[in-house]
Amino acid sequence: MPPMSSLPDPATAPPAAAQPITHYENFPVASVLCPSHLRPPIAAIYHFARTADDIADEGHATPDERLAELALFRTGLSESPEATARWPQVFAPLQVQRRAHSLPDPLLHALLDAFVQDIEKTRAGTGYRSHTELLDYCSRSANPVGRLLLHLYGVQDAQSLAMSDDICSALQLINFWQDLSTDIPRGRFYLPHDECVRFGVKQADILAQQDTENTRKLIASCTSTARAHMQNGMELVHRLPGRAGWELRLVVQGGLRILDKIAALDHATLQRRPKLHAWDYGVMLWRAVWM
Numbered sequence: 001m002p003p004m005s006s007l008p009d010p011a012t013a014p015p016a017a018a019q020p021i022t023h024y025e026n027f028p029v030a031s032v033l034c035p036s037h038l039r040p041p042i043a044a045i046y047h048f049a050r051t052a053d054d055i056a057d058e059g060h061a062t063p064d065e066r067l068a069e070l071a072l073f074r075t076g077l078s079e080s081p082e083a084t085a086r087w088p089q090v091f092a093p094l095q096v097q098r099r100a101h102s103l104p105d106p107l108l109h110a111l112l113d114a115f116v117q118d119i120e121k122t123r124a125g126t127g128y129r130s131h132t133e134l135l136d137y138c139s140r141s142a143n144p145v146g147r148l149l150l151h152l153y154g155v156q157d158a159q160s161l162a163m164s165d166d167i168c169s170a171l172q173l174i175n176f177w178q179d180l181s182t183d184i185p186r187g188r189f190y191l192p193h194d195e196c197v198r199f200g201v202k203q204a205d206i207l208a209q210q211d212t213e214n215t216r217k218l219i220a221s222c223t224s225t226a227r228a229h230m231q232n233g234m235e236l237v238h239r240l241p242g243r244a245g246w247e248l249r250l251v252v253q254g255g256l257r258i259l260d261k262i263a264a265l266d267h268a269t270l271q272r273r274p275k276l277h278a279w280d281y282g283v284m285l286w287r288a289v290w291m
Contacts, residue, residue, distance in 0.1 A: 041097040056115035063123040107144035114141035127189035142172035166233030173226035174255045180269045209270045219267040249288035
């Protein structure tokens with residue numbers, strides 16, 4: 001998927017319609033495979049999450065300023081006039097879709113909780129002690145998105161929700177290991193401390209982005225765990241109806257293809273960020289057919 005332009009200016013964006021997907025993404029978001037009646041709610045959820053992510057991560061604001069901005073943004077879920085006026089391109093379509101589809105508010109709040117956690121962790125310079133602690137973060141940063149989509153598809157059984165959590169956690173982990181070269185200079189550290197100790201890697205070496213045999217083994221172990229979570233959830237593609245299942249196939253294959261790219265770099269992502277190219281989508285489509 002080629003890079004696209006930045007989000008529209010809130011002052012000129014039509015307030016009642018969800019805006020197009022405009023950030024670079026590894027995976028399809030509300031693509032042509034998505035049922036047409038679900039594209040508006042999916043786009044509204046996407047822009048809610050993307051805008052909150054930009055508040056938490058983009059620009060040169062201080063941590064306190066980011067937290068204050070996110071607190072104001074959160075009030076938009078209570079239809080605060082101030083937040084709605086500040087981000088009309090987010091909250092006008094989101095309010096419509098929340099009512100039309102009874103979107104669960106706790107899942108939307110969980111996403112904001114994850115962004116707050118990111119800011120606080122980055123400010124404190126602390127990371128995650130273990131894979132278990134990192135998965136707890138994923139339960140707020142990624143899994144709510146999958147559960148919101150399942151809500152729209154009318155799929156609510158416990159096994160499907162668990163599979164969705166595995167896929168979403170895998171995608172979040174894959175994103176971490178893909179983005180090490182860009183996250184670390186920003187003070188965002190996701191490699192679990194116990195895994196660093198296991199492979200004899202010091203945090204100072206990671207922060208200095210020193211590419212060594214041990215750091216590559218560490219990243220290889222982390223990507224292996226991400227792949228295992230993806231494989232645990234893959235059966236979900238057969239539980240979703242019609243085109244939704246096909247879009248999920250491409251999402252899963254997109255994550256697995258990034259893992260292939262990381263492996264092709266011999267797990268040297270402390271210094272290089274792999275990304276998908278046009279030919280990769282053909283590979284993903286072929287593999288999706290045979291899932």
